[in-house]
Amino acid sequence: MTLAVLPSPNYTGPDLALRVNAALTELRAARRFATVAALLADTSLAYGNGSRAVAAGDLIEAEGFRYQVAASGAADHNLTTAGGVKLQVRPGPEGCNARAFGARLDGTTDDSAAVLAALAAAVAASVPLIIAGNANLAGWSTPTHAGKVVLRGAGKGLATLTGAAGKALVTLAGGGSFSARGLGFSTWESVCRLADNASTGAFDLLEMDDCRLTGILVSAISDAGTYAPGGITELRFTGNTATACGRTTANAAALRLDCAAIASAFVHDNEIRGIGGATWAGQKDGISLGAVSRTASQSIIVTGNRIHDVQNSDAAHISGITAFGPNVHVRGNTVHTVRSAAAGNVDQYAIYVKATHSLIDGNTCTDAGGNAACIMSKGAPNDAFGPSLSTDDFDNIVSRNVVVVATRSGTLKYTGITVYNGGHLVEGNLVKGTTEGIVEIPPLYAAVAHNVIRGNKIKGLSGASGQNAIGIQTKSPSCTTIEGNEIVGVGSGVETTAYGIYMLNDAEGAFGSPFGGLTIRGNTIRIGSAASASNARAIMLGFHASGSYAGLVVEGNVVEGFGRGLQASYGGTVSGVEIARNRFRNCSVAAYGYSGTAPADGVVDGNTVAGLPYLTAAAGATTPDVSGINHLRTANAAATTIANLTGGSGNQRVLLEIADAFTTVANNANIRLAGGVSWTPANGGLLHLVRMGGVWKEAGRTAY
Structure with a gap:
C-alpha cells in the first residue's frame, strides 16, 4: 500500500499506523539510489511540496555515499541533480571519495570536473580525497589550494590519475601541505607545484609515499622556478617508482626542489628509471634537492634509492643524486648509467653533494662520471661562503662507496671520487675501471684543506691515448694525508702518463697558497704502464716554478712494477722534503729521480731498491x-x-x-x-x- 492509493479522510488507531509506515517506506525509497549516476540523472526530486519534495537538510543516499540537500539558493553545494536539487557530499569515515562526486574512474571518461569538485571539498573539510580507480583528467584545470591537500589511493598499481602534459595536478600556496599515498600519476608536468611562499610562510609537509610516476615532465613536486623562498618544513619521498620522466627541454628530475631551505628531508627506497634521454636537453637528475640559504638547521637524508639511466643531450648538469646544503647524508643508494650525449659535457655525476657536515656512505655507482666525477663532494655549501673547517673533526666524509666503470662512452675521462675544498675524510672506498681514482682539489677561500685519503682500494685504471691515468691526485695540497691506500693497475700502456699518486702544486695564488703539509705514507702502489715506461710513475711530485711549498713527507710506501718509482720535479720555493723508508721493486727505468733544484734541507734516507740493500x-x-x-x-x-x-x-x-x-x-x-x-x-x-x-x-x- 502506498500514499497514492490511500483515501483522503483522517484515520486513527491501526489504520493510522499502517498508513504512516507506508508513507515512510515510500519516502525512503525515493531518497536512495543504486548509483551516483542515477542520482545525478534524477528529475523526480524537487524543492517544494508533493511526495518527491525535498528541503534543505534532507539526507539522500547513492551507492553507499551520503548527501545533504542544500538550500535552493545555496552557492556552496558540490553537485546538482538533473532536477535542480543542490547537494552537499557528506565525507565518509575515510574522507571524500571521488566517486561520490560523480567520477567514473574507468580510465576513459573525463573525470576532471568531478575530481576537481571532490578535491575542493576535501581540502575545505581537511580530510583526504579517496581515489579508488583510474581517473582520466584530460580536461583538468590546475587548482590552487592553501590548506591540506591529502590524496589516497588503493595502491600505485590500482589507481592512476592521468593528466594533460604541461599541467600540474595542484598548485600549493604557501603555508599549505601536500600528501599522496598509493596512487599512480601519469603525463603531468608535476604532481604538486609550489607557489611563491615568500610572504605566506613555509610549506608544512610535502609527502609522496608508495606512488608510481610515469611521464612526469619536470618533477613530482616542483617549485616552478620560484625557489620556494619561504622554505619547506618537512619533505618525505618514500617507496615511489618513477619511469620515463624528464622528457622535456626544461630542467627535470623525478624529484627536483631548488628551495630556500629544507628543514627536514627524507628520500628513501625509491626506484627511478629513465630520466631524460639522449635527445632531451637541459639539466636532468634522478633526485635533486638544493637549498639556496642552506640554513644550519637543515637535514637532508637520501638513502636506499635505486636510480638507473639518466641522460641528456647537451652540456647541462646531469646526475643520479644532487643535494646542496649543510647536514646532507647520502647513504646506501645505487646509481647506474648517468651519461650525456654531448661529448664535451663536463658536468656528469652519479652523486653530487655540495655541503658542510655531509656523509656519502655505502653507495654503489656504476658507469657514471664521464668527463667529471662519479662522486663529487664539495666541502663548501656555496663557493662564496668557503668551507667550514675543523682541525679536530671532518666536516665531510666519503666512505665505503663502490665506484665501477665497466662501459665507457667514447673517449671520455672518468673520475671515481672528487673532493673539493677542505674537511674531507675519504676512507674505505673501492674505485675500479675509471681513468682517475680519487682527486683532491684545494679550497678556494681558505689556506687549509685538512683532508685525509686513507684505506681506499683503486684498481684497473685506464684512459684513452693522450689521457693521464692517475690513482690519487692532489692539487696544491695543504694539511693533506694520503695513507694506507692500495693502488693496483694504473694505465693500459697507451696513456701519456700513468701515476699512482700525483701531487701537483699550482702557481702561487691559483688556489690561495702558500701550501704545505702533505704526507704520503704506507701506500701500496703496484703495476703501472704508459705509452713510455719513463712516464709510468708510482709517485709523482710536481712543483710549479711560481709556487711555494713547505713540508712534504713520502714515507713507508711500497712500489712495484712501474717505470719510475718516485719522480720529483722541483720548481719555485720548496723546503722540508723527506723521502724515507720506501721500498721500490722492479722499476724498469729508475727507483728515484728528480729534476730542478732539490731543497737544501731535504732528507732522502732508508729507501730500498728492488728489494736489495744496494x-x-x-x-x-x-x-x-x-x-x-x-x-x-x-x-x-x-x-x-x-x-x-x-x-x-x-x-x-x-x-x-x-x-x-x-x-x-x-x-x-x-x-x-x-x-x-x-x-x-x-x-x-x-x-x-x-x-x-x-x-x-x-x-x-x-x-x-
Missing part, C-alpha cells in the same frame, strides 16, 4: 746515479774515477761500497774527502758520504 753501478760509470738509494756498489773491470754522485738530494746519506780494485774516488768540488786526497783502495773498501749544501762530504771510511 744498487750496483754500471761498469765504467764516473757519475753514477744515487737517486733514492743509500747503498751503491761498484763493479769496475778497468780503471775508473768517480767524480760525482748524481741524483742526490737534501742531506742524503750514501754508503759507497768499492767492490773491485779499479775504482778511485776523486777529491774535488763535488766530493770532499778527508785530508783532501783522492782515494784508491787496493782491495776495495767502504766510504760513507753525506750530502751537505749540494756537496758530498766524507763521514768515514774502511779499507779492506
Whole structure:
C-alpha cells in the first residue's frame, strides 16, 4: 500500500499506523539510489511540496555515499541533480571519495570536473580525497589550494590519475601541505607545484609515499622556478617508482626542489628509471634537492634509492643524486648509467653533494662520471661562503662507496671520487675501471684543506691515448694525508702518463697558497704502464716554478712494477722534503729521480731498491746515479774515477761500497774527502758520504 492509493479522510488507531509506515517506506525509497549516476540523472526530486519534495537538510543516499540537500539558493553545494536539487557530499569515515562526486574512474571518461569538485571539498573539510580507480583528467584545470591537500589511493598499481602534459595536478600556496599515498600519476608536468611562499610562510609537509610516476615532465613536486623562498618544513619521498620522466627541454628530475631551505628531508627506497634521454636537453637528475640559504638547521637524508639511466643531450648538469646544503647524508643508494650525449659535457655525476657536515656512505655507482666525477663532494655549501673547517673533526666524509666503470662512452675521462675544498675524510672506498681514482682539489677561500685519503682500494685504471691515468691526485695540497691506500693497475700502456699518486702544486695564488703539509705514507702502489715506461710513475711530485711549498713527507710506501718509482720535479720555493723508508721493486727505468733544484734541507734516507740493500753501478760509470738509494756498489773491470754522485738530494746519506780494485774516488768540488786526497783502495773498501749544501762530504771510511 502506498500514499497514492490511500483515501483522503483522517484515520486513527491501526489504520493510522499502517498508513504512516507506508508513507515512510515510500519516502525512503525515493531518497536512495543504486548509483551516483542515477542520482545525478534524477528529475523526480524537487524543492517544494508533493511526495518527491525535498528541503534543505534532507539526507539522500547513492551507492553507499551520503548527501545533504542544500538550500535552493545555496552557492556552496558540490553537485546538482538533473532536477535542480543542490547537494552537499557528506565525507565518509575515510574522507571524500571521488566517486561520490560523480567520477567514473574507468580510465576513459573525463573525470576532471568531478575530481576537481571532490578535491575542493576535501581540502575545505581537511580530510583526504579517496581515489579508488583510474581517473582520466584530460580536461583538468590546475587548482590552487592553501590548506591540506591529502590524496589516497588503493595502491600505485590500482589507481592512476592521468593528466594533460604541461599541467600540474595542484598548485600549493604557501603555508599549505601536500600528501599522496598509493596512487599512480601519469603525463603531468608535476604532481604538486609550489607557489611563491615568500610572504605566506613555509610549506608544512610535502609527502609522496608508495606512488608510481610515469611521464612526469619536470618533477613530482616542483617549485616552478620560484625557489620556494619561504622554505619547506618537512619533505618525505618514500617507496615511489618513477619511469620515463624528464622528457622535456626544461630542467627535470623525478624529484627536483631548488628551495630556500629544507628543514627536514627524507628520500628513501625509491626506484627511478629513465630520466631524460639522449635527445632531451637541459639539466636532468634522478633526485635533486638544493637549498639556496642552506640554513644550519637543515637535514637532508637520501638513502636506499635505486636510480638507473639518466641522460641528456647537451652540456647541462646531469646526475643520479644532487643535494646542496649543510647536514646532507647520502647513504646506501645505487646509481647506474648517468651519461650525456654531448661529448664535451663536463658536468656528469652519479652523486653530487655540495655541503658542510655531509656523509656519502655505502653507495654503489656504476658507469657514471664521464668527463667529471662519479662522486663529487664539495666541502663548501656555496663557493662564496668557503668551507667550514675543523682541525679536530671532518666536516665531510666519503666512505665505503663502490665506484665501477665497466662501459665507457667514447673517449671520455672518468673520475671515481672528487673532493673539493677542505674537511674531507675519504676512507674505505673501492674505485675500479675509471681513468682517475680519487682527486683532491684545494679550497678556494681558505689556506687549509685538512683532508685525509686513507684505506681506499683503486684498481684497473685506464684512459684513452693522450689521457693521464692517475690513482690519487692532489692539487696544491695543504694539511693533506694520503695513507694506507692500495693502488693496483694504473694505465693500459697507451696513456701519456700513468701515476699512482700525483701531487701537483699550482702557481702561487691559483688556489690561495702558500701550501704545505702533505704526507704520503704506507701506500701500496703496484703495476703501472704508459705509452713510455719513463712516464709510468708510482709517485709523482710536481712543483710549479711560481709556487711555494713547505713540508712534504713520502714515507713507508711500497712500489712495484712501474717505470719510475718516485719522480720529483722541483720548481719555485720548496723546503722540508723527506723521502724515507720506501721500498721500490722492479722499476724498469729508475727507483728515484728528480729534476730542478732539490731543497737544501731535504732528507732522502732508508729507501730500498728492488728489494736489495744496494744498487750496483754500471761498469765504467764516473757519475753514477744515487737517486733514492743509500747503498751503491761498484763493479769496475778497468780503471775508473768517480767524480760525482748524481741524483742526490737534501742531506742524503750514501754508503759507497768499492767492490773491485779499479775504482778511485776523486777529491774535488763535488766530493770532499778527508785530508783532501783522492782515494784508491787496493782491495776495495767502504766510504760513507753525506750530502751537505749540494756537496758530498766524507763521514768515514774502511779499507779492506
